[in-house]
Amino acid sequence: MKKLKKYAWALCRFLLIFGLSFVILYPLLQTLSKAFMPTEQYSDLSVVWIPLSLTLDNIKNAVESLDYFHSLWLTVTLCVSSSLLQLVSCSLAGYGFARFKFPLRGPLFLLVILTIIIPTQIIFLPTFMEYRFFDFFGLGRLIALFTGENYVEYTFNLINTRATFWIPSILGVGLRSGLFIYIFRQAFRNIPTALEEAAEIDGCGPLRTFTSVMLPNVKTSAITVFLFSMVWHWNEYTLTRTFFPTKNAPLAVKLKTAIEALQAGNDTRFDVSLQMGVSYASVLLFLLPIILLYIFAQRYFVEGIETTGITG
């Protein structure tokens, strides 16, 4: 009887997991299949998953429509560099909050939490102006005060450059930085203080202790933060759309504009019969790099979060 119950539960569990996995995988597998399927077969009821013949036309059209390799280069460099900068600033801040007592530490950490809660949509207009007329946070205005010229003379237009992501990243207020600072703080708090004391006795200053003793001990968290930062930068739409308003934009923006244009019928480069194929192939091209990253770094994604003590 007990055995029967066990098998019944195993069956239920299997059905449930299978069904829900299907819900997750169905759109992805359909995209994969349709991207390589000649568009004539879309309306063929006898073809559901496996195309009768394969074609690269959709992919070729999508590469053209997205200006793929150009945009891919921009996106990859933007993601990697911003994530690395974020890693530096967030680990520094996380360590500061975890191990040092200084005045106003509590209230300042509350502000870290606040940066997570306030959506970027609320503050991205003033931020846009900051980068459009960038003068090193008021330095240009200060100089202009002395020279008597219009301060606009002393500003730089950073719109359409990667600096719009680099500056907030290195200053620890980039994409979801608050969350990363929180993760690092938790990770550093889990390391025994004896390690630091030993380093201090051996004559390490705080910075040296940080780089050669503390950082190697939070490697897993650092990798997790890096991967998540990559993925979130990759997927970011609102900010990339705002800071890259021209044609030369990261993939997320390209993808959305391209598909919206196709659906509205504004893109006349492709025949109506080909449009669905281009759309599917575009989504595939957008997702492919991060899915590959996920497959190779899966261990860090899955185990990483479980061990970083996000929840501790």
Add this chain to the structure above:
Amino acid sequence: MAKKKKRSAIARRRARSGFLFILPWLVGLIFLFLRPLVMAFYYSFNKVLITPEGLNFQFTGWENFVYKFRDDIYFFRDVFWPGLSKFIIEVPICVIFSLFIAIILNQKFRGRTLSRAIFFLPVIIASGIVIQMLRSFGLDPSATAENSYIFQGGGVAELLMNAGLPQGICDFLSEVSNRIFDIVWMSGVQIVLYLSGLQSIPRSEYEAAEIEGATAWEIFWKITWVRISPITLVVLVYSLIDSFTNVSNPVIKFVYEEYSIRGNLGGSSALGLMYCLIAFVIIIAVYALASRKVFYVNEN
């Protein structure tokens, strides 16, 4: 005396180094977070015009906060209220669903690693834009014609009504079945959070309960549910924030379009701030209510 003075000197030096560690963040916070936030407040009380020399402001008082509600009678009904009430349905379902899935994924069975990898996939792709896109292609499985009548909302609701369940519960369940696609795709991070929480519960407690002869039902409510409650709080707050700040939220969408399409900077800021403030009050209220029920193991 000398000793005390020395210690305070060390403490002061430590404080200074700590401060240096957070300094880059502090600069960013002031210039790229607090100042824009104050600016957004300023924008919201002005009519903002974009000119070649920069921005031009005309003070308008509360106009930006009220114009949409006054001029568009459907705005509150079709945009603002759905944006606020979304979470009433979404968040509880999300919390229950992710706990349920996490418990299953925490059990030992063949293919566990694979299923975990699949269930974490939404964390990687949950960008909103791809989901929106896949949906616009009709790839949302709950919307395809392959589904038989019974799995569509109406079918489920009717079936349950005939089974004698009250109207409210029926509506809730049919809502769930309609949104299974959204729910699964929304719950990625929550499942991860719960899973890590479940793994931190000591095995010995379950073993003790089993020896005492507790049923699975009792074990869940007396051990798992109690021990997991701090995580539930985190999941609850995360889901709320996610639901409020997601790109698919109608108000956030409106705030974005008001600026990017209609060029109304003041109105966009005002509505955004107002929405944010309401969301903030709700989050704090939920947090305060929920944290009273949370059980912390006194480890220190």
